[in-house]
Amino acid sequence: MPVVLYHPEYGAYAFDADHPFSPLRIEMVLDLLHEAGVPVELVAPESATQDELATVHDSAYLGAVADVSRSPADPRFEYGLGTQDNPMKAGMDLGAARIAGGTLTGARMIAEGKASKVLQMGGGLHHARAALASGFCLFNDLAIAIRDLTSRGLHVAYLDVDVHHGDGVQSIFFDDDHVLTLSLHESGEYLFPGSGWTHELGRGMGRGFKLNVPLEPFTEGDNYLEVLDMVAQPALEYFRPDVLVVQAGADAHFADPLADLLLTTQTYEALFRRILTYADRFSAGRLLLTLGGGYSLEATPRIWTILYLVLFGYPIFENLPAAWIERWRKELGPDPPRTLHDPPHPYETIPRREEINRHNRLMAQRLLDAVSMLWL
């Protein structure tokens, strides 16, 4: 059985009430599973210690985070702390350390054979750098978990399906040949953080192990899955990871207010099934999943509920329980969804569809051509 990690203290990693990175998203998932009568068993992880955080983050940065968490009125802009994206509140570092501890616990359970598949009900803070808070991310829980795995000699493939480039994880392992990163995201020409080009292939020993597919705005689900297969299959076949780590951000959904891709919940179900297949075929079933971005309170809880159901092999139920809709009426907006999946044809037809599809295939092909010389 897959293990699910969660701790109420994850909720302490919260910005202002109207900040898009809301802990409500996870509460809504857990409540929806509960209302739908789906069995849920949660394992509570320990916090990451300062030493564990320091496997990825600079000690000066950790000191600054502790200072600003104690006195949020004194921002440290040189570390991205207290900026518009990363406002600081008292005690935030505790929430962030608990989340990092969760992802780390997942990695350890897999490494020690206590679990084969783990879902971390939080985390996925992929923008945090060794010494920079960025894009709502304070501690890079993914990198801390991956570092634990590689310190045991394991090879890790990291797949990032968040709509934003996984720049923090990529930068931390840029010269490491034990970590393959693959990020699919809306092109940096249009979207934060502005990086994630096909020419970012890694450095030194790590060259050829950092893969990026920048996608056009308004990319749709079928084309997304097509280019994912084009790249992920040969990459995982070549790399043969011991563990597959996946950042399962939900902000590529068409309803997301921060980005422009057009995935539907149906795309996400197909995507999650593919990820399970990848794990079974290429990493002996060992899979660590985290959440991530996802800023539509209407769509994100449905997407992560589907993730949970797919992971456990439970049936995808159709109608959303009335009690759940009622309880979250404010968050779900004036026209709340009635079904777990999106309705058919939920958005207007995209006139440039063929051009977009062709361009995305070209990006995937360009990437494959570039790495074919490095994968020997």
Next chain:
Amino acid sequence: MLVREIMHRNPITASPDLSLQDAYRLMNDRNIRHLPVLREGRLVGLVTDRDLRLATSSLATRPFPPSATVGEVMKSPVTTADPLDPVEVAAHTMRELKIGCMPVLEEDALVGIFTGIDLLDAMIRLTGVHRPSGRLEVSLADRPGELARLTGLLSERDVNIQSILSYPDESGNLRLVLRVASIETRPLAEALCKAGITIVWPQQRSCR
């Protein structure tokens, strides 16, 4: 951004008496394409790998032998830059003269060199994409005060601007591409739109 921020210091140089053979080897060993030529510490010419290849080519009317000297084939005088020249001025000069590099002189002393590749690096830095940032593209009327109004609106919202690029578009407006240190460019674009700024990207459905 100034030339001194992008130039390579202590460039590798040649004397006019160096043979073409040795100059060729020097360029190969050091992986460079341009050699400033110094006589008694003063810049007297420039020789490129292309000059060497053309001078010694069997296709030339009268090819130079490998033992000929750099002084015989170098270009002179040399167009140079000052460390305090803005990089865009240097780029303009290189484009006008169709040259691939500029030695940098301070008083009469050679202090650096930069090539077209260094200008490309400068362009990457000027666009601000080396730090995590979101992109905002707006169109402004080409008149005084418009840019100040835009940056004022951004500063009211505590948004840090990492770079601004501007160019005139077809309709005579000023097109601005800003890289801002924020993942939330959409709410930002909506606020700017409401304040009467024409947003090109991110696409706005409506800001009423």
